[in-house]
Amino acid sequence: MLRIAKLPIAIFAVLIILFPWVAREIPAIDHYTDIMVFVGIYCLITLGLCILMGYAGQISIGHAAFFGIGAYVSAILTVRFGINPWACMLIGTAVSSAVAVLVGAPSLKLKGHYLAMATLAFGIVIFIIFNEEIEWTGGPDGMSGIPGLSLFGFAFDSAEKYYYLVWSFVILAFIFTINIIQSGTGRALRAIHASEPAAGAMGVNISKYKIIVFVYSAVLASLAGSLYAHYLNFINPSTFDLFFSIKLVIMIALGGMHNLWGAIIGSGIITFLSYEWLHYFEEFEVIVYGAILLLVTVFLPNGLVGVPGIVKGWFRR
């Protein structure tokens, strides 16, 4: 798993490029490009969460907060101050990094349940702030009129154009994340995951690496939040609630959190489930998510990317 082959990435990139062309031709799935925009946005978050949880072994049930901070910084600065959206995106990541350091520095000293609860509490507090600071965030009604993105006069004003923008971000983040995993930082993270005392004894600066990866995951979530706000032109707090944080965990648990492909597969499946395939269940889709998460935890500890390994195991017997 240490080496991630380049060929699958190339094939994946080609598939991503071709997808809208194919979807456009088939009426039944021509709106899938729109859904794929959201898949891409959630992929950005889960890639960061995957390296945080799967590789560094640090649980976070509060990443909806960073997603929300990115979205709200973009929304507030563009709508209330008329600042350039791209600059807002950068400012959003800066704010998210600062918050991640503030929250991460004390909480990453915690382990297991304590860390889970700290991030969970943090996520809910941020959610309450989105709801209550009405003069800034618009409160529960949210904010509308968030401008779209454009670059040198080229406006990303259709689902297809935005699709390519978002997925360029995803591919870049994917390659960047692979590089982190294959670098000394990645080895240090795996060492921390395997055994913190041992890693510490080998001279790995544990808290430094934990903070780095926490901030990295927060930055990706924040970018995703900005992209989300500029795509929908409207945000409200309910998008960034506790359940979204849990949904992110479901995505990487389903795909397999020890593998970056798992993040992409999980985000894809869960996003399509919630935007398309679970309409029949309406609000009872939460039961489906609970069932998926429980079954995966009990039967597929390595997620869907672990399935080929399990199947191979059957034949070897």
Place this chain on the structure above:
Amino acid sequence: METISFAGQLFQYLITGLTVGSIYAMVAVGFNIIYNVTDIINFAQGEFVMLGGLIMVFFHVAVGLPLILAFPSTVILVTAVGILIDRLAIRPIRRPSVLTLIIATIALSILIKGAAMFIWGKDPYDLPAFSGRNPINFIGAVIQPQYFWVFGFLVFIAVALTFFFDRTIIGKAMSACADNPDAASLVGIDVKRMVLLSFALSAAIGAIAGIVITPISLMEYDRGAMLAVKGFGAAILGGLGSFPGAIIGGLILGSIESFGAGLVHSGYKDAFALIVLMAVLFFKPSGILGDIEISKIKRF
């Protein structure tokens, strides 16, 4: 409308806070029972409270059972849910790590919440108060009779648990598991059964909490998560694993929340408890009564 003196108002906040705090204390005690025996933090703990309230409404209001029958039936049913959780979800996990157990109990929590929404819908449900709703005026504060039931059950749970863990053989066996599961199984204690029992017991306490609070604050399907987080906050504040700590922690947390909502900003009512939780986690994770040595030895 008569004017309420400031002191009376403060007293009112305190009484309300202690009442809600008693519920947090019960949730925290439930956390501690499972945590002490298994090292698991059961994120679905709040769902027991929610189920307790809603099932009680079903038995007492919809079916029309008298209080004295509906109460035990509800507790038994929620206890059965606790047992099912252990048998169907916790025990089958083959390689239990802290991460997988956290995720599994979160999954259970949303499953139960979804099932409750399916059965009861999204409306909040009311339950008649046990001894009417004629408030008692006391130094300018309005006290619902139900408050006394809440305090009473908290005391009952505390006394019963003390008796159980100190004086009964099963209770001592559970304490032994908490101390050292391997040693416990060496002296012939069936650790798996103790784990099962811990889930049953903490589900029962959660159910009682849900039943006694519903006449005050109503109950709806999605209350579980917030109750769980605040109950955990109470457990952490008092020191995870300590029963007196859980009760003190719950009462303090409830009071902070009540004063915060009343004096500072009611919109941030839920945030106060969470900020306290984060502050304790960041600065003194061992809590007020928690033993630093023990929290180091515990497996995380």
